[in-house]
Amino acid sequence: GTRKIAVSLSKGGVGKTTTAVNLAVGLAMVGKKVLLIDTDTQGQASYMLGAESQGGLTELVTNELGADEAIVEPRERLSLLSGGKSLAGLKRLISRKDFGGELTIKEALAPLESRFDYMIFDSSPGWDVLTVNVLFCANEILVPVSLEVMTLQGLTEFLKNISAIRKHREGLDIKYVLPTFFDKRVKKSFTILKKLEDLYGQNVCAPISNNVRVSEAPAYGKTIYEFAPGSPGAKGYRDLVRKVADDDSLF
Amino acid sequence: GTRKIAVSLSKGGVGKTTTAVNLAVGLAMVGKKVLLIDTDTQGQASYMLGAESQGGLTELVTNELGADEAIVEPRERLSLLSGGKSLAGLKRLISRKDFGGELTIKEALAPLESRFDYMIFDSSPGWDVLTVNVLFCANEILVPVSLEVMTLQGLTEFLKNISAIRKHREGLDIKYVLPTFFDKRVKKSFTILKKLEDLYGQNVCAPISNNVRVSEAPAYGKTIYEFAPGSPGAKGYRDLVRKVADDDSLF
Numbered sequence: 001g002t003r004k005i006a007v008s009l010s011k012g013g014v015g016k017t018t019t020a021v022n023l024a025v026g027l028a029m030v031g032k033k034v035l036l037i038d039t040d041t042q043g044q045a046s047y048m049l050g051a052e053s054q055g056g057l058t059e060l061v062t063n064e065l066g067a068d069e070a071i072v073e074p075r076e077r078l079s080l081l082s083g084g085k086s087l088a089g090l091k092r093l094i095s096r097k098d099f100g101g102e103l104t105i106k107e108a109l110a111p112l113e114s115r116f117d118y119m120i121f122d123s124s125p126g127w128d129v130l131t132v133n134v135l136f137c138a139n140e141i142l143v144p145v146s147l148e149v150m151t152l153q154g155l156t157e158f159l160k161n162i163s164a165i166r167k168h169r170e171g172l173d174i175k176y177v178l179p180t181f182f183d184k185r186v187k188k189s190f191t192i193l194k195k196l197e198d199l200y201g202q203n204v205c206a207p208i209s210n211n212v213r214v215s216e217a218p219a220y221g222k223t224i225y226e227f228a229p230g231s232p233g234a235k236g237y238r239d240l241v242r243k244v245a246d247d248d249s250l251f
Numbered sequence: 252g253t254r255k256i257a258v259s260l261s262k263g264g265v266g267k268t269t270t271a272v273n274l275a276v277g278l279a280m281v282g283k284k285v286l287l288i289d290t291d292t293q294g295q296a297s298y299m300l301g302a303e304s305q306g307g308l309t310e311l312v313t314n315e316l317g318a319d320e321a322i323v324e325p326r327e328r329l330s331l332l333s334g335g336k337s338l339a340g341l342k343r344l345i346s347r348k349d350f351g352g353e354l355t356i357k358e359a360l361a362p363l364e365s366r367f368d369y370m371i372f373d374s375s376p377g378w379d380v381l382t383v384n385v386l387f388c389a390n391e392i393l394v395p396v397s398l399e400v401m402t403l404q405g406l407t408e409f410l411k412n413i414s415a416i417r418k419h420r421e422g423l424d425i426k427y428v429l430p431t432f433f434d435k436r437v438k439k440s441f442t443i444l445k446k447l448e449d450l451y452g453q454n455v456c457a458p459i460s461n462n463v464r465v466s467e468a469p470a471y472g473k474t475i476y477e478f479a480p481g482s483p484g485a486k487g488y489r490d491l492v493r494k495v496a497d498d499d500s501l502f
C-alpha cells in the first residue's frame with residue numbers, strides 16, 4: 001500500500017521542510033510516484049520547489065477543487081498539494097466538527113492513495129489540529145532532530161503529545177529519527193547524537209551535516225540535488241532516500 | 252508606562268525564546284522589574300531558566316489562580332508567567348468567545364502593569380490565537396531574524412499577517428529587527444544582513460553571533476550571562492539590552 005510518512009516535530013527550525021522536500025524529490029528521482037503535502041501556513045515546501053503556494057489541500061477537502069486541479073507537479077513524478085493561506089479555513093472546518101475532525105485529511109486523501117507510492121507530509125511547527133490530522137493520516141513518522149539541547153527538550157514534549165494519539169492508532173510509530181545540523185567540529189554534535197542513539201537505537205538515521213549549500217538552494221528554487229549534487233547535504237539526503245526505500249543500490 | 256515587547260516570528264528556530272529570555276534577564280540585571288510571559292506550549296522559556304513550566308497564564312485568565320500564585324520569580328527582579336500544558340485550554344477559551352477573544356491576555360495582564368517596567372512575551376512558532384493575543388497586548392514588536400533565505404521568506408509571510416492586526420492597532424510597530432546566527436565566515440550572513448538593513452534601516456540591531464555557548468547554556472538552566480559572560484553571545488545580548496533600554500552606559 002501507499003507509504004504515508006509524516007515529517008514532524010513541534011520544535012521549530014529543525015529541518016522538517018528541508019527534509020520533507022529533499023526526501024520527496026529524492027524518492028521521485030529514483031522512480032517512485034510521490035505526493036508531497038504541505039500542511040504549513042508558511043508554504044515553505046512550495047517555496048523550496050520554486051512552486052507557487054496556491055492552495056489546494058483546503059479546496060480538496062471542501063470539494064471546491066477536484067484532485068487534478070488541486071495538485072501541481074513541480075518535478076517529474078513529484079506531485080504537490082500545498083496548503084498555504086487557505087489552511088486557516090481548513091483548521092476552522094476541522095475544529096467545528098463534533099467528532100472525527102482528526103480524520104479530515106485522511107478521508108480527503110484516501111481516494112488518491114492508488115496514484116502514489118509515497119505520501120510525504122511537511123508539518124508546521126507547534127502542535128495544532130493540522131498536526132494531529134497529519135498524524136492520524138500517516139502510518140510512519142520521521143522526526144528530524146537538530147543536535148541541540150533545546151531540540152531534545154522539544155522532542156520530549158512532542159513524544160508526550162504523540163503518545164495520546166498512539167492510544168487511538170496502534171500502528172503509528174516513530175520509524176525514523178533523523179539527526180540534522182551535525183557539525184563534526186563541535187563536541188555537542190557527538191554528545192547529543194549519542195543521546196539519540198541511546199534513546200532510539202536502530203531508528204536513528206545517518207546524520208545530515210550542517211552544510212551551507214542546503215540553506216542556499218531555496219534562493220534558487222532548486223533542490224539540493226539540483227543545486228549542489230556533490231555536497232554533504234545532497235549525499236546525506238540520498239542516504240536518507242536509500243534508508244527509507246530500504247534499498248542501498250539507489251542513485 | 253509599562254513597555255510591552257512581543258518577541259515574535261512565525262518561522263521556527265530563529266532565536267525567539269533565546270532572545271526573550273536573555274533580554275528579560277538582562278533588563279532585570281540592570282535594575283528593571285521584568286515580567287516574562289511564556290506563551291508557547293513547549294514551555295522552553297521556563298526550561299531555559301531552570302524553572303518548572305507549571306502553568307500560570309491560563310489559570311490567571313480563568314481566575315483559578317491569583318497573580319501571586321500564578322507568577323514565579325526565577326531570578327532577581329525577573330518574574331515568569333508560563334503557559335505550558337494548560338495553554339491548550341486557553342486557546343479553546345479564546346476561540347469560543349463571540350468577540351474580543353484577541354484581547355484576552357491584554358485584559359488579564361492589565362492589573363499587573365503597575366508592578367513591572369517591562370513585559371516581554373515569548374511567542375510560539377506558527378500563527379494562532381495566542382500569537383494574535385500577544386500582538387494585541389504588546390505595544391512593541393522585536394523580530395529575531397536568523398540570516399537564512401527561508402527565514403526571509405517566513406518574514407514576508409509574517410508581515411502580511413501583522414498588517415491585518417495593525418489596521419486595528421495603529422501604534423503597533425516592528426520596533427526591533429534582531430539578526431541572529433550571524434557567522435562572519437559565511438558570505439550569506441553578510442548578504443542577508445544587507446537585505447535586512449535595506450528593508451529596515453534604523454530598526455536593525457547589531458547581530459547576535461552564532462555562538463555555541465548560547466546553545467549549551469540551557470543544559471545547565473543558566474542564562475548566557477551566568478554560563479559564559481565573556482562570550483560573543485553574552486556580549487550580543489548585553490548590546491541588545493542597551494539598545495532596548497536606550498542606555499549605552501548599562502553593564
Ligand SMILES: Nc1ncnc2c1ncn2[C@@H]1O[C@H](COP(=O)(O)OP(=O)(O)OP(=O)(O)O)[C@@H](O)[C@H]1O
Binds near residue numbers: 012013209215218399
Ligand atoms: N543541513 C542543513 N545545513 C544547513 N542549513 C540547513 C540544513 N537543513 C536546513 N537548513 C536551513 O535551516 C533552516 C531551517 O530549516 P527548515 O525550514 O527546513 O526547518 P523546519 O523545521 O521546517 O522549520 P519550521 O519549524 O519553521 O517549519 C532553513 O533556513 C534551512 O534552509
Ligand SMILES: Nc1ncnc2c1ncn2[C@@H]1O[C@H](COP(=O)(O)OP(=O)(O)OP(=O)(O)O)[C@@H](O)[C@H]1O
Binds near residue numbers: 125268
Ligand atoms: N546565538 C546563538 N548561537 C548558537 N545557538 C543559538 C543561538 N541562539 C539560539 N541558539 C540555539 O538555536 C536553537 C533555536 O533557538 P530558539 O529555541 O531560541 O528559537 P525559537 O525561535 O524560540 O524556536 P521555536 O520556533 O521552536 O520557538 C536553540 O537550540 C538555541 O539554543
Ligand SMILES: [Mg+2]
Binds near residue numbers: 017018040125
Ligand atoms: Mg518548515
Ligand SMILES: [Mg+2]
Binds near residue numbers: 267268291295374
Ligand atoms: Mg521558542
